[in-house]
Amino acid sequence: MNHFPALGSYPAARLRRNRADDWTRRLVAENTLSVNDLIWPIFLKEGVGRNEPVSSMPGQLRVSLNELIDHVGRAVELGIPAIALFPATSPERKDSEGSEALNPDNLVCKAARLLKSTFPTLGLIGDVALDPYTDHGHDGVLRKGLVANDESLELLACQAIVQAQAGIDTLAPSDMMDGRIGVLRSALDAADLKDVRLMSYAAKYASGFYGPFRDALGSSGALKGDKRTYQMDPANSDEALREVALDLQEGADMVMVKPGMPYLDIIQRVKATFAVPTFAYQVSGEYSMLKGAIDHGWLDPDKVILESLLAFKRAGCSGVLTYFAIEAAQRLNRG
Ligand SMILES: NCc1[nH]cc(CCC(=O)O)c1CC(=O)O
Ligand SMILES: [Mg+2]
Secondary structure, three states: OOHHHHHHOOOOOOOOOOHHHHHHHHHOOOOOOOHHHHEEEEEEEOOOOOOEEOOOOOEEEEEHHHHHHHHHHHHHHHHOOOEEEEEEHHHOOOOOOOOHHHOOOOHHHHHHHHHHHHHOEEEEEEEEEOOOOEEEOOOOOOOOOOEOOHHHHHHHHHHHHHHOOOOOOOEEEEEOOOOHHHHHHHHHHHHHOOOOOEEEEEEEEOHHHHHHHHHHHHHOOOOOOOOOOOEEOOOOHHHHHHHHHHHHHHHOEEEEEEHHHHHHHHHHHHHHHHOOOEEEEEOOHHHHHHHHHHOOOOOOHHHHHHHHHHHHHHHHHOEEEEHHHHHHHHHHOOO
């Protein structure tokens, strides 16, 4: 069936006409990518000392607190609206309950206070989940060998409050426990932190693409088993809509789909169904795939970085968490 009878067909219809010059290409472009779409995830390292390269993510660093202002200053200068903080916690601070997550002087909280006082207008996103802090590497606590949903929620709520009090303005729960958005929202309300935003990792899949991230945080060696009892099955799509519906009902301000590129179909369905601010996480494995090929000279960074990010806009995203944020912003600012 012809859905566009009025348009006729070749030779009257020649779609190449609009592609013939830069000016028409710019006029008919349906989507744009700008610096306003970028969120830069940053790994933090304890102690004062040198930054450390992350070997499975060439170009990314674990940043120590004394280097943090210079490091983040680059994002601020480029106009990147927000960064997301992830702590590489040293093994001696990890335990089975992830207690360090509740320490108001933990790495994320120290970084948040420092960054808020230096860059008051920069958005700070804090990860809510226990895996950087547990010696078993799971996002919640274990009871009888299983990740216990409701016990974990209590700890996650405390973790959220501690971060918000340190200056984190957007909490991003990545734990995938059921009910955590509602619990976090009421905990924030009770603590008079009503303006703190919740960016829910609503549809987070049990993905192999997180491998380099777990290396960066040192949680891959620690992780016992896998996360398939709480993260979503990559086979599922309808279920993502249920996850998003619940999180919105419970008080999420923004939702996220993760990973990104292999899940563009999910992003599109979420945006079409709910019409709410939707984000994607172009995760560590996606970065390392592209970066590895770029470093070998097999892909052209001037083409693939912005193309991969524009794909998220086309699918319906408001913005993207990407380790390419700096490189993308530099290219966008160059015009
Ligand atoms: N709560 C853990 C968390 N938060 C963000 C990522 C992955 C990000 C990336 O791969 O870049 C993960 C990994 C996991 O679930 O094991
Ligand atoms: Mg959920």
